[in-house]
Amino acid sequence: MAFRLSDTAREYFDNIEETSSTGEFDTKWDQYYFAAMVGIKARDREVTDDEPTADPFVEGVIEDYQDQKFEIYAALITAEIDRQNIPQDAEDEIRELMLSILDSSDPTQLSDYGKQLLNCYAERGHKRLRDAGPAPTEFDEFIRKYHKVLEQA
Known part of the structure; x- marks a missing residue:
């Protein structure tokens, strides 16, 4: 299992x-x-059966994000706790969820299920960006749009 963006998402960003x-x-x-991050902040993801099937764009977390990967994973776990309505004091349920998402033996430190979830959050995040109005034609426009969508998530 690897990190994937759908062909539609790739086309959006490539444009x-x-x-x-x-x-x-x-x-x-x-x-x-x-x-x-848009999908995670909105607590909105594709169902796992609808994970993007496009070829992976990368197998692991790139060097530039190594220092932030655990923050990303913590945000992912928090989003899933919220989505699954797990009470904050349900330590055993939270532990089980964490164990299903994380895998210390994998180079990314995520299980296949964890990567699948992150892919599903990224797919919904892309759709939220795409559906928030016309696609930007300039990178600085995208950054402004991203911040606006993120604030509304």
């Missing part, structure tokens, strides 16, 4: 890069991160 004169995404992982 911004192709038309922008004000900057670009450094990596595909940046695009994935933007989309995933």
Whole structure:
């Protein structure tokens, strides 16, 4: 299991890069991160059966995000606790959820299920960005739109 963006999501971000004169995404992982954070903040994801099936864009967390990956994973776990309505004092349920999402033997530190969940959050995040109005043609427009969508999530 790896990190995936749907073909539609890739096209959305690629179109911004192709038309922008004000900057670009450094990596595909940046695009994935933007989309995933919108989905996570909104507590909105695709059902796991609808995980994107496009070829993975990367197998692991890139070096630029190594220091932040556990913050991303904590946000993912918190979103799932909220989505599943697990009470904050239900330690055993939270522990089980964490064990199903994390895997210390995997280079990413996520289980296949954890990667699947993150992919599903990224897919819904992309859809929220896409549905929030016309696609930006400039990178700086995208950043402004991203912040607006994130605030409303």
